Amino acid sequence: MDFLQPRSWDEALAAKAEHPEAQPIAGGTDVMVELNFDRGRPEAILDLTRVPELAEWGRDNGWLRVGAGVTYTRVIAELAGDLPGLAIASRTVGSPQIRNRGTVGGNLGSASPAGDAHPPLLAAGAEVEAASVGGTRRIPVAEFFAGPKRHVLRPDELIAAFHVPPAPGPQQFAKVGTRNAMVIAVCSFALALDPGRRTVRTGIGSAGPTPLAAGEAERFLEGVLADEGAWESRAPVGDAALRRFGELAGRAAQPIDDVRGTAAYRVHALAVLARRTLAWAWEEYASQDPGGPR
């Protein structure tokens, strides 16, 4: 097995162009598990840990650009104010050791239906920056995943970063697992409110081949909030609307029965998570001073 270790982003892209079969490795928390269990034997490994550009984040035209090599620990420490939904999800990933090594870029690269970063990125309207020696392109997260463990990157492309607007309002994330830590999601749900645009966005995880948006639930809630003037009054969302939102969110899933749970359980649990995350996010919105900062 060849081991390629570029020292810069340009070198990394050149190496990927020359060795499209090379498997990138960032934190290695997915790749090394596969190797250790002998589930695959890549011809070459492309180590991205020495590429400083991947570990950077900054602001770009009012959006955040977060390098693919930024770890969960850093998302929590440095980006929780701008990306609260992703930070909440990051806190649920693995253990401190996994969060120290594991990266959001690696989560996108694995494209596991259970990837915890995916639902908040989808709800927040994030875009993946894919790059090759030929140039870069931005792919909305909603179009990035092609199926379980599959994405739309070409063999000569690497994930450079993801782009996402700083949260314009409350964001939430919740996941169901068999215990509180070190657990793959049975299902998960992310919610993002945008009081300026009067929109509600969602992301369902681990209950379909790819992360899914609950479009009907979003439109239903936007209708209720507009009809009731709730964005202005900040009055609580009624029980019937909460229940209906949950029901529609559960219906948007495309779950299967597997070792972690049945499809029916996932639909039920998603309805609960959707109701809960909405109640938490709305409570945060209601408690904010309309004249003050977000």
Ligand SMILES: Cc1cc2nc3c(=O)[nH]c(=O)nc-3n(C[C@H](O)[C@H](O)[C@H](O)COP(=O)(O)OP(=O)(O)OC[C@H]3O[C@@H](n4cnc5c(N)ncnc54)[C@H](O)[C@@H]3O)c2cc1C
């Ligand atoms: C004990 C344990 C607990 C875990 N718990 C969770 C959990 O709670 N939630 C969760 O979502 N995940 C969990 N994981 C899985 C894993 O930690 C995450 O998916 C993590 O985000 C992977 O990031 P990484 O940097 O380690 O990726 P790596 O293992 O280095 O790479 C993962 C994949 O992405 C590709 N890749 C990496 N970087 C790039 C790039 N820049 N461009 C293109 N492709 C790239 C690799 O080729 C590989 O296919 C857990 C893993 C372990 C071992």
